[in-house]
Each structure stands twice: as C-alpha cells, then as structure tokens.
Amino acid sequence: MKRTLWRPLAVLAVMTLAFATVAEAHxxxxxxxxxAAVERIVHEYMQKNPxxxxxxxxxxxxxVEAALMSLREKREAEERVRVQxxxxxxxxxxxxxxxxxxSGNPDGDVTVVEFFDYQCGYCKRxxxxxEDLLETDANVRVVWKEFPILGEVSxxxxxxxxAADRQGLYLAFHLELMREPELTIDKIFEIAxxxxxxxxxxxxxxxxxxxxxxxxxxxxxxxxxxxxxxxAFVIGGxxxxxxxxxxxxQDLVARARETAGKG
Numbered sequence: 001m002k003r004t005l006w007r008p009l010a011v012l013a014v015m016t017l018a019f020a021t022v023a024e025a026h027x028x029x030x031x032x033x034x035x036a037a038v039e040r041i042v043h044e045y046m047q048k049n050p051x052x053x054x055x056x057x058x059x060x061x062x063x064v065e066a067a068l069m070s071l072r073e074k075r076e077a078e079e080r081v082r083v084q085x086x087x088x089x090x091x092x093x094x095x096x097x098x099x100x101x102x103s104g105n106p107d108g109d110v111t112v113v114e115f116f117d118y119q120c121g122y123c124k125r126x127x128x129x130x131e132d133l134l135e136t137d138a139n140v141r142v143v144w145k146e147f148p149i150l151g152e153v154s155x156x157x158x159x160x161x162x163a164a165d166r167q168g169l170y171l172a173f174h175l176e177l178m179r180e181p182e183l184t185i186d187k188i189f190e191i192a193x194x195x196x197x198x199x200x201x202x203x204x205x206x207x208x209x210x211x212x213x214x215x216x217x218x219x220x221x222x223x224x225x226x227x228x229x230x231x232a233f234v235i236g237g238x239x240x241x242x243x244x245x246x247x248x249x250q251d252l253v254a255r256a257r258e259t260a261g262k263g
Contacts, residue, residue, distance in 0.1 A: 108141030113234040115147040118157040163205035
C-alpha cells in the first residue's frame with residue numbers, strides 16, 4: 001500500500017486516539033472547558049504537522065487498532081448507559097402492561113421479560129431455559145413480549161397467542177408453539193385445538209385491533225431499547241441478547257435479586 005493512502009486513515013486514527021486519551025485522563029469532575037482546550041490544541045497541532053503523526057503511525061500501525069478499539073469500547077459503554085436509562089424510563093411498559101401475558105409468581109421479586117418470535121430458532125433453544133426458570137424459582141415473574149419479526153406466520157402466531165391469553169391458555173399455547181420446529185398457519189390452529197382453545201373465539205379475538213396495537217407498541221418498545229433480534233431478555237436493569245443457558249439465567253436473576261435487595 002502506498003504511503004499516501006495511509007495518510008487519511010492515519011490522521012483520523014491519531015485524532016481518535018488523542019481524544020480518547022484525553023477523555024480517559026479526565027475524571028467525571030473535570031472542567032469541560034479544559035478538556036475542549038486540550039482537544040483543540042491537539043487538533044491544531046496535527047493540522048500543522050501531519051507528517052509527524054503519519055510517519056509515526058507507519059512505523060507503529062498497531063496504534064490504529066488501539067484507537068479503533070478505544071472508540072468502540074467508548075461507544076459500547078455509552079450504549080449500555082442509554083439502554084439502562086431506557087429500561088428505567090419504560091418500566092411500566094416492560095413489566096406492567098395490562099395486556100402482557102405473565103407466568104410464574106405474579107408477585108415475584110424479580111421480573112424476567114422476554115422478547116421473542118415463534119419462528120426464531122434461537123428462541124426455541126432458549127425455551128428450556130425459561131421452563132427451567134419457572135420450574136425451579138418460585139419467586140420469579142416472567143413477562144412475555146410478542147415481537148414477531150420473521151414474517152406473516154410469526155405475526156399470526158403472535159396474534160393467536162395474545163388471543164389465547166383471553167381464554168386463559170397463553171402459557172400452554174406458547175410452549176407448544178415454541179416446540180413446533182416448522183410453524184405454519186395450519187400448525188398454529190392445529191396446536192390451538194390441541195391445547196383446548198375455542199377456535200371460533202380465537203379467530204374472533206385475533207382480529208381485535210387492540211391486539212395489533214399492542215404488538216405495535218411492543219415493536220416500538222423494542223426499538224427504544226435497541227433490540228433488533230430475538231430472543232432478548234430484560235432481567236432487572238440489564239438487557240441481554242441471544243440464547244441464555246439455565247445457569248447463566250439463574251446468575252442473572254440472582255444478581256437482579258441482590259441489586260433489588262440493596263435498593
């Protein structure tokens with residue numbers, strides 16, 4: 001690669017590293033004017049003397065990687081803070097929405113919220129974790145959030161599950177839908193009959209605009225939390241994406257319980 005092609009990336013990397021270093025050197029109580037002044041001095045010096053920085057980077061290219069890693073860590077830390085604030089601000093919508101199906105202990109001291117899609121293979125893998133949790137922890141409360149993102153069959157299954165909740169059979173229906181490896185519209189209604197749902201009432205309730213509106217609210221809530229895939233779990237004040245094993249889930253619940261106790 002020609003040296004001239006390194007120049008734009010090198011200057012950008014040095015700026016990133018310099019600014020990140022300045023940020024880490026100042027604690028939360030630092031004067032923001034001092035920090036801005038230092039950054040301005042670094043920026044101006046770099047503009048006047050780019051060759052010094054570029055030549056150093058050419059001899060030490062690992063600094064580019066360090067700068068980018070520092071920036072990524074900073075962005076991830078900022079996102080964690082944002083998500084924690086979003087969880088606090090949306091506590092009622094997450095844990096106490098009147099339409100959200102609830103399993104386990106309704107008065108449990110820890111609430112686990114799962115966002116899922118009935119056609120998601122990872123959600124199906126996480127099913128055992130959720131079953132283990134409900135079987136082994138008598139003081140946990142599980143809130144199910146229908147988040148259909150994988151097409152029309154997923155949306156139909158979500159509407160059917162919400163309609164099943166009106167017949168008091170949400171959990172039984174939910175478990176059977178999740179156990180079905182290849183869900184279809186016909187399979188949805190076959191499973192509905194299997195768990196004892198009234199088919200005519202189910203169809204009628206599935207068409208209710210409140211259900212579609214609620215699913216839309218859940219989609220907006222997921223977006224605000226930064227959830228763009230399934231499964232995703234909110235456990236206490238933490239957001240965890242992807243499949244969670246039973247042991248990890250127990251540890252997360254224990255941590256949430258401990259944090260709540262200290263509060």
